[in-house]
Amino acid sequence: MPTPQGKPARASRAPRTPRDGAGPKRATxxxxxxxxxxxxxxxxxxxxxxxxxxxxxxxxxxxxxxxxxxxxNAQARALAGSRTRTVGIIVEDIVDPFFGFIARGVQRQAAEDGKLCLVCSTYGVAGGELDLIDSLREQRADAVIVVGGGVEDAAYRRKLADRAHALNQDGSWLVLCGRPPLAADVPAGVVDYDNTGGAHAITDYLLGQGHRRILYIGGLDQMSVHRARVAGFRRAYASRGLEVDERLIQPGPFSRRLGYERTAQLLRDGSAGEFTAVFGANDGVAVGAMQALREAGLRIPQDVSVVGYDDIPLAAEVTPALTTVHLPLEQMGREAVRLAVALRGESDGPTDTRHVGTHVVIRESTAPAPVS
Amino acid sequence: MPTPQGKPARASRAPRTPRDGAGPKRATxxxxxxxxxxxxxxxxxxxxxxxxxxxxxxxxxxxxxxxxxxxxNAQARALAGSRTRTVGIIVEDIVDPFFGFIARGVQRQAAEDGKLCLVCSTYGVAGGELDLIDSLREQRADAVIVVGGGVEDAAYRRKLADRAHALNQDGSWLVLCGRPPLAADVPAGVVDYDNTGGAHAITDYLLGQGHRRILYIGGLDQMSVHRARVAGFRRAYASRGLEVDERLIQPGPFSRRLGYERTAQLLRDGSAGEFTAVFGANDGVAVGAMQALREAGLRIPQDVSVVGYDDIPLAAEVTPALTTVHLPLEQMGREAVRLAVALRGESDGPTDTRHVGTHVVIRESTAPAPVS
DNA sequence: TTCTGGCCGGTAATCGCTTACTGATGTGAT
DNA sequence: ATCACATCAGTAAGCGATTACCGGCCAGAA
Missing domain, CATH: 1.10.260.40 (lambda repressor-like DNA-binding domains)
Incomplete structure (x- = not known):
């Protein structure tokens, strides 16, 4: 048998010369x-x-x-102590202001707490968070914050829950930001905003302005954020005893292009019927829709009102400025870090969920429905 | 004398019980x-x-x-080995797409090299980079990339050079991104673009369209980026044997607001004379100027042409789309990481500077100068 | 058959810091 | 003067990898 199964060789001790002193050196x-x-x-x-x-x-x-x-030497300190004074944050794309603002909040809060941030992006790789969480676990980040995240099926949620348990066992915590809790028995903090409430509020505002046929564009059914927003949209109609024409709900990936193309198409073929307002599932979608409307010769808000969601800077910068639902993104980032810090130490506390408030910001893109 | 000066007490050895096993545990x-x-x-x-x-x-x-x-355990590995497989990047504000794209390039390249990114922002704190570099030095990041950076005087440059030497002695490198080299004897890599050339090119394009009075807005004299761009602006005039009216050069902090207010003011009081084109020192300034022009009833580009600099997404999204100088931001980020990796090991090599190319992107905001 | 290497795998020294224990000293109480 | 306490500081045992050195084994060479 070539398999080495014998007792380990008992090599005699031999004092080794110290690592050669040519390398980098700094005081200890x-x-x-x-x-x-x-x-x-x-x-x-x-x-x-x-x-x-x-x-x-x-x-x-x-x-x-x-x-x-x-x-x-932070590594030596971390090895000897128990904390690394580092928090990891995983977003989809750091260039997207939605994530940028949350990252900013995380950075600022972390800085105030004397921590540094390991920022990772998935850049569209489905399930990329999972590998990144593993990397951050290697780094023993004191907390791992996962922001948003798109499509998610059962298998994915299970894997995420596994990571949460693993992190928890390491003594750190997973904090979900801008997405609903996983399950009651999964040790993960959650910082979320009320999507249903926000969508309800802004839809109700439009209904109050006399709009009845509101085109809702954007969102994929697998995204919890989308499901919640559509639920709010529907509820607003329902609470006024109105019905929503299903043809007016147009799903699709959040993007400016979707807003532009879908609006242009519906304007062209009229397959969803008439509408006097457009609700973009996020500001990007809304801005895309505005462009299509303008190109079709429609005036905003005289002919068609437009609203968005998130309130990224773009919303205030376009002309006319966009009415939208304001999300305190930076504050969410801070809250996520605070929650992680608070959770730290509690070896297996209950899932803690915090909600941040949202509110409708009325700008220039909305007006009473035109008298038909 | 209460000062304890006696020989250290020679405590007798005492086998300590292992750290209590209640804490977090993971396989070793x-x-x-x-x-x-x-x-x-x-x-x-x-x-x-x-x-x-x-x-x-x-x-x-x-x-x-x-x-x-x-x-x-990454900390243990880093302590025993010599690398941390971590790169630090310091920007002004991660929400700003200019920095966002560079950070994206850094993240992607780092990910491909199996490294993680420590992302820090100064958020307007003057000289904040210095403290952040120190933090990253504690973390023993394999490289520290400093992007942009605003006002800088001699004292600041000296401190930065000190950090560069310190990092170099630690065996890692400082890489400056989007700013000129410090000095020949400072061990720091540099990844920069040709500001003078870019400004020259786009100014020349405007001159070629018949524009003679171009309003240049933005930039502070202490910023090297600004000095270089203005130099290119001037050289374009000079190489055609034209003179620039100094009143048309309007410095100020890079911001959309500056573009808007300065343009509106000059339109109002005419203190800089007439102009048929506006050169925003960056895209934000240009977009601000566009807004002011539009509000003054001027058409773009028929009455006034507008150009920007950087080519952030906003440039392509405004109406009319902005003619600007494209900067390969993401590529710069990648290049910075590659440079840092290449530099690693060379204990005290010469300052290595790499330049990335830029080019003018012609969109809809420019047209031949109106016949007066 | 004995010797010379090449392969593999074990031993244990280090990396630089934190911290549980222990000890020396000086102080106020008795 | 003696004793119980604070106070402050030193000793040295880890923390969890990496890696320089060394040595057992086995094949092919001499």
Missing amino acids: VQEVAETAGVSTATVSRVLNGNYPVAADTRRRVEQAVRTLGYVV | VQEVAETAGVSTATVSRVLNGNYPVAADTRRRVEQAVRTLGYVV
Whole structure:
């Protein structure tokens, strides 16, 4: 049998020469300790300030730190301690302002808490979050924040739940941002906004302006965000005792192009009937729709009103400025970090869900329905 | 004297109980080794695949890894090895698409190289880069990429150079992105684009269209980017033997608001004389100017042509679409990472500077100068 | 058959810091 | 003067990998 099954060879000890000194070198606590004439423990205490050290000793250590230009080695610290002072955030695309603002909130809150951010993007790779979570787990990020995320089936949710358990066992937490909780027994924090409520509010506003036929564009059925928004849209009609014409609900991937093409097409072939308002599932879709309407010679808001969702800067910058549902994105990012910090330590607490408020911002793209 | 100066106490050894086992726990190479019946060295070799291991042994180790759900500890690995497989990037504001695209390039290239990104933003704090570089030095990022950066005086440049030396001594590199080199003796890589050339090209295009009075808006004199662009603007006039009216050069902080307000004001008080074209120092400024022109009843491009710089998505989305100078932002980000990787190891090589190409993108906001 | 290598795999030293214990010192109480 | 306490500082055991060195084994060469 070529399989080596024998007892391990008992090699005799041999003092090894220290790693050759040619490589990069920087001061260590050891050296600081020697320079200051104290022990490494004391240096560490001064550095972390979590243990009483006599003023005089402290001064000497600080002096030594300055002299040697000492900088702590975060890896060594993390290895010895239990935290890395690092939070990971996973988004779809960092260029998208929706994610950008959330990332900004995460960064700012993290900075205030003395942490650094590992920012990852999936760039459209389906299920890319899963691999990224694994990478962040290797890095032992103190928390992993997953923002949004598109299509999700049962298998995917199961895998995500597995990651949540794994992270939790490592002592850190998974925090979902802008998506609903996974399940009661999955240890993950959630920071979400009320999609149904927001969609209901803005739809109700349009209905209040006399609009009855509102074209809803965007969203895929597998996306929970979309399902929730459509639910709000429907509920607004229902609570006024009105019916919605199913032909007016036009799903599709969130994108400016979808808004443009779908609107142009419906205007051309009239297959969804008439409409006096357009509800873009997000601001990008709405802006695309505006362009199609304008090209068709329709005036906004005199002929057709348009509303969006999210309130990214673009909404306020287009002409006419877009009426939309404001989402406190940056605040959500901050909240996610705070939640992760709060959760930390609780080895297996219940899933904690926080909701941030949204509100309708009325700008110039909406007006009372034209008298027909 | 209360100062404790005596010889350190020689405490007797006392075997300490292992850290209490209640905390988070995850498999280690040790456990994998035991499970697979090999040594930790062998496990490490299988994991890193940089040393021959018999196929059978490898299989057993892989099996053990799977069974235990083992995940390597990046901190321990970084401490023992010499790299952290992490790159840091510092931008002004991650929401700004200019920085967003560069960050995207950095992320993608880093991902392809098996690295993770630590993304930091200064959010307007002057000199905030310096502190962030220090943080990234603590983290021992394999490279630190600093993008853009605004106002910079001699003292600031000196501090930045100090950081570059420190990083270099640590064995990693500072890479400047979208800004000129610091000095020949500063060990830092540079990835930049030709601002003077780009400004020259687009100005020349306008001059070729018959425009003679071009309003240049934006940029602060302390910003090297601005100085270079204005230089290109001037050179374009000069190379055609034309003179530029100094009143037409209107500095100010890059912002949409500046474009809007300055244009509106000059239109109102005519203090800079007439002009048939506006050159926004970046796309935001140009879009702001477009708005002011439109509100003043001027048509674009029939009455006034407008051009921008950078070619962020907004440029293609406004109506009329903006003629501008395209910058390969994402590619710059990738290039910065590649440069950092290439530089790594060279303990003190010469400053390496790479330039990425730019080109004028002609859209709908420009037309021949109106016949007066 | 004995020797020389090539393959593989084990041993244990390190990386740089945190922290549980322990000890020395000085102080106020008795 | 003696003893119980605070206070402050030192010792050294990890944390979880990587890797320089060393050595057993076996095949082909001499």
